[in-house]
Amino acid sequence: MNVDTNTVIGIIALCAVVTFGTRVLPFLCFGGKRKVPEAVTYLGKVLPPAIIITLIVYCIRTVDFTVAPRGIPEFVAIGIVAVLHVWKRNNLLSIGVGTACYMILVQAIF
Structure with a gap:
């Protein structure tokens, strides 16, 4: 077109x-x-974790636990993202390293 x-x-x-x-x-x-209204303040506190949880569920919804590697790369990457984010509080760093880790696990190890 x-x-x-x-x-x-x-x-x-x-x-x-x-x-x-x-x-x-x-x-x-x-x-x-x-x-700022209380409702907006409440949504500002509640929505970011809710969106992250929704994204995690969306990402692991197709993991087949009956076939190897049984979700190991996904859960390792999720763990790395969580640890890095709690440690450094840097969204770009934690998401970037988690994505790179997942790709390395999927392409080279599993």
């Missing part, structure tokens, strides 16, 4: 405006001396 240049530029501009809008909206709503 061929798309003309104006359509591509329009799509990119729309994506940029929407992305910028989602970044600016919290400052417009809660900036200055306005108090």
Whole structure:
């Protein structure tokens, strides 16, 4: 499918405006001396761990425990991510090292 240049530029501009809008909206709503509602504070504390747990479940949902290696690479990588994140508190480091570890385990060891 061929798309003309104006359509591509329009799509990119729309994506940029929407992305910028989602970044600016919290400052417009809660900036200055306005108090952040308790519901928003609660969601800010609860949602990140809930999303991580959802991603973990999504990643291991297809692991077949009846066939070797029985999920060992997945659980080793999850453990490494958890330990690194608790130790260093660096999302990029823990996810990057965990992904690299998983790929090494899957491609070279198992």
